[in-house]
Amino acid sequence: MRLSRYFLPVLKETPADAQIASHRLMLRAGMIRQQSAGIYSWLPLGYKVLKKIENIVHEEQQRVGHIPLLMPTLQSADLWRESGRYDAYGDEMLRISDRHGRDMLYGPTNEEMITDIFRAHVGSYKDLPLTLYHIQWKFRDEVRPRFGVMRGREFLMKDGYNFDLTKEDAMHAYNRHLVSYLRTYERMGLQAIPMRADSGPIGGDDTHEFLVLADTGESEVFYDKGVTDIKLGARDIDPYNVDECRSVMEEFTSLYARTDETHDAAEFAKVPEDRQMTARGIEVGQIFYFGTKYSESMGAEVVGQDGKKTPVHMGSHGIGVSRLLGALIEANHDDKGIIWPEGVTPFHVGIVNLKQGDDEADAACEALYKSFQALGLDPLYDDRKERAGGKFATMDLIGLPWRITVGPRGLKNGVVEVTSRRSGESEEMTPEQAVEKVAKIYADL
Amino acid sequence: MRLSRYFLPVLKETPADAQIASHRLMLRAGMIRQQSAGIYSWLPLGYKVLKKIENIVHEEQQRVGHIPLLMPTLQSADLWRESGRYDAYGDEMLRISDRHGRDMLYGPTNEEMITDIFRAHVGSYKDLPLTLYHIQWKFRDEVRPRFGVMRGREFLMKDGYNFDLTKEDAMHAYNRHLVSYLRTYERMGLQAIPMRADSGPIGGDDTHEFLVLADTGESEVFYDKGVTDIKLGARDIDPYNVDECRSVMEEFTSLYARTDETHDAAEFAKVPEDRQMTARGIEVGQIFYFGTKYSESMGAEVVGQDGKKTPVHMGSHGIGVSRLLGALIEANHDDKGIIWPEGVTPFHVGIVNLKQGDDEADAACEALYKSFQALGLDPLYDDRKERAGGKFATMDLIGLPWRITVGPRGLKNGVVEVTSRRSGESEEMTPEQAVEKVAKIYADL
Structure with a gap:
């Protein structure tokens, strides 16, 4: 993309009402615009990152065999009356009446609707196991929306639901989700630690939250220092292998790691003192096993091998897709702006022309631009007639x-300068070497 | 995808309440499920086609330099009060009150919000021309939703907005949109004819609708037979070239082609009698130029070269993304089911194993399956233990x-059978030849 043809409305002043770094930087970098309290437009740069995150989530879900569909944003209140949650949900549910006076709502989550789909179409144990997921806009009418996209009202979430014949099968689905979530976050350059959590209004027995450590996190977290050393890395895990998935689950959850909601001081005291860590964390996902809670109340049953009907075992599993942008920036920024991990950067590389209009500089930039495109990479070329200082500041800000x-x-010496946003270090090399260096970094991801 | 691991709930009976072919077939093929009147879940197969259509729309918009962003589904009523449309819009607008009693609405379109974004961030003629678009869910509270996704209440639409300094520039944007729309539909295997249209509640001077001819279309259309012979084909049109875009516009709109809303019997009579055609059509897109209607009422102005403020010239341009699935099926089906054009098919090729469990047949199917995947194609392998008749019926139905x-x-003779869904013709060849034949078809698209 040539910046002269793009829409990148960066702000020079720091917005007064933005309290945390990610909110400030998303506004300053022209990524979002608030349209109402807790409701944002995703301007082109923000939309681009949102899409990258969404794509990674899709790829990792499908890699482990989960099947995408798409449920609508608006739901009938009747479904929620069946499960008993219509009255229980409270003021965070946005209730709507249509022109015929029918009670509707803007879905805050989809357990009821997916159970409805399941019971309408699945009747035999032979169709199990089944995990369906979607990435769709949700709405929660927060009393006091704040922190930008971290606690908005209209937000994008991946929510997935497993249907299994037995608790044992459902626990494999639970473990498989944990594996896929770990890989999802790692691909984005994030470390998200699974911590035992409370089930809240969804209800359930087993549940873990995934937390990214950041000073601005909303939760206090307590953990054994050892948990931050565990990585999935390049391990090849077979999602259909029960033992393999379980052993990853055990490896990642055996050390102490809890949020303030489930913290147990006595248990924590057993962790060696020099490994007891306290910090703040941002929740970016959660997995639940809730058994037959919805399948019983809504009649989602299958005929088993013995010919008898039995309610299916379910779980639900969420990733906060729009919230992840905030978490990523909280974990990756400095005084000058955002520092995108390579896996989610909106453009792979920025090209700054120090003297737009100079024949030689223009030609060299065009050649770089086209070389990157030919390699399938997405460069942002600052071809504006601006001062170098302004161009550098914009590139640093958007990260x-x-x-x-x-x-x-x-x-004149046949070289250009390649600069790492994270380290700030620069290196001179020929344009060809520069293309090769950057291309290799992305090829190795 | 292996069918044994997929979720494809095909129906044997024909749904009673579905009046038109596309609605019937989408239900029967397990593509959608109605959740409330005019509100659908997109089951995996339907979601897959929806995504393909969405991707083609994205690619063709970006090919001509339009910039994607994403506006939220819910909007503040205040914006619509500024333009005067909050009261004017009527009962089709879904009006919502949040927990603090603030008036909101589920956006039926986005002229107000995009104008708000523009006026907040753009101030100079130097930032023009600019065309922004998004693909987002909209809601129109139809009195009587029907025809499945063709006239639903929650629907997916691409809407784009151009901002230009002069009417002349805006007309170039109009023509450029026409070019991009023609290519979009052709890539899907659809002929959509631009017809002069009424502007309706959006307001405007110049506007064309794009209509797909189909017996079940909601509009009566009148046209010169010659319009169906004009194709964009492989022509390479420079979107920045004003004359090139204008000449495509003129070529495609000079012959008579109108809907019943703008039909002019006297004009139509001038068409040679043997070329006067009457038919029915489905609207799948519309382009508008409406000048300064919104920029004046909402203060979207730029400082021109002369230092004076001037309201920008705008247009809005829509493609009915979810509706296109219905239109595609209306134009492509037979008694047995859907016949997808290659450009939008959910899977590139189906593999039917006539004797699941037979070592040799299983091995041959696996090899075909993996060969297609290695070529980047997406096969659907029916690996269920079902009778051949049932497998063929499913493949014919899903198209x-x-x-x-x-x-x-x-x-035994070293061959498999390759069958075209459209012609019904079959050919025997070696598995290697079969892969080569199918791969070539998609490579040539």
């Missing part, structure tokens, strides 16, 4: 991990 | 354009 600076002086 | 049938008898 592309790699910048190539092109100017007449360097070109 | 994959190509089917490969594998059975012990053919394998």
Whole structure:
């Protein structure tokens, strides 16, 4: 993309009402615009990152065999009356009446609707196991929305639901979700630690939250220092292998790691003192096993091998897709702006022309631009007639991990400058070497 | 995808309340499920086609330089009070009150919000031209929703908005949209004819609708037979070239083609009698130029080269993304089911194993399945232990354009059968030739 043709409305002033770094930086970098309290437009740069995150979530869900569909945003109140949650849910549910006076709601989650789909179409144990998921906009009418997309009212979430014949099968689905979530976050360059959690209004027995450590997190967390050393890395885990998934689950959850909601001081005291850590965390996902709670109340049954009807065992599993942008920025920024991990950066590389209008500099930038595109990479070329200082400030603010600076002086020696946003370090090399270096970084991801 | 692991709830009976072919077939093929009047879940197969259509729309918008963003589904009523449309819009607007009693609405379109984004961030003629678009769920509270996704209440639409300094520039944007829309529909295997239209509640001067001819269309259309012979084909049109875009516009709109809303019998009589055609059509898109209607009422102005403020010239342009599934099926089906054009088919090819459990047949199917995947194609492998008749009926119903049938008898002679869903013709060849044949069809798209 050529910046002269893009829509990137960066702000020079710091917005007064934004309390945390991610909210401030998303506004300043022209990623979002607030349209009402807790409701945002995703401007082009923000939309691009949102899509990248959404794509990673889709890929990792499908890699483990989960099947995508899409449920609507508006739901009938009747479904929620069946489960008993219509009255129980409280003021966070946005209740709507249509022109015929029918009670509707803007879905805050989809247990009822997916159970309805299941009971309408599945009747035999032979169709199990089954895990369906979607990525759709949800609404929760928070009393006091704040922190930008971290606690908005209209938000994008991946929610998935497993249907299994037995508790044992459902626990495999639970473990498989844990594996897929770990890989999802790692691909984004995030460490999210599974912590034992409270089930809240969804109800359930087993549940873990995934927390990203950050000073601005809403939860206090307590953990054994050892948990931060465990990584999934490049391990190849077979999602259909029960033992493999269980052993990953055990590895990642055996050390102490809890939020303030489930913290147990006596248990924590057993952790060696030099490994007892307290910090703040941002919740970016949660997995639940809730058994037959919905299948019983809503009649989601299958005929088993013995010919008898039995309610299915279910779980639900969520990733806060729009919230992840906030979490990513909280965990990756400095005084100058955002520092995107390579896995989610909106553009792979920025090209800064120090002297727009200079034939040689223009030609060198065009050549770089086209070389990256030919390799399937997405460069952002700052081709505006602006001062170098302004161009650098914009690139630093929007946080592309790699910048190539092109100017007449360097070109006289046949070189351009390649700068890492994270380390701030620069290196001179030929344009060809610059393309090769950046391309290799993305090829190795 | 292996069918044994997929969720494809096909129906044997024909749903009683579905009046038109596309609605019937989408229900029967397990593509959608109605959740409330005019509100659907997109089951896995339907979701897959929806995504394909959405991707084509994205690609063709970005090919001509339009910039994607994403506005929220819920909007503040205040914005619509500024333009005067909050009261004017009537009962089709779903009005909502949040927990604090603030007036909101589920956006039926986005002229107000995009104008708000523009006026907040753009102030100079130097930032023009600019075209922003999004693909987002909309809601129109139809009195009597019907025809499945063709006239639903919650529907997915691409809406784009151009901002230009002069009427002349805005008309270029109008023509460029026409070009991009023509290519969008052609890539889906659809002929959509631009017809002069009424502007309706959006307001505007120049507007064309795009209509797909189909017996079940909601509009009566009148046209010169010659319009159906004009195709964009493989022409390479520069979206920044004003004359090129204008000449495409003129070519596609000079012959008579109108809906009943704008039909002019006297004009139509001038068309040679043997070329006067009457038919029915389904609207799948519309482009508008409406000048300064919103920019004046909402203060979207830029400072021109002369230093004076001037309201921008705007247009809005829509494609009915979810509705296109209905239109595609209306135009592509037979007694047995859907016949997907290659450009939008949910799976590229179906593999039918006539004798699941037979070592040789299973191995041949696995090899075909993996060969297609290695080529980046997406096969659906019917690996269920079902009778051949049932497998064929499912494949015909869901409409994959190509089917490969594998059975012990053919394998003895080293061949499988390749069948075209559209022509019904079958050909025997080696498995390697079958892969090559199907791969070539998609490579040539």
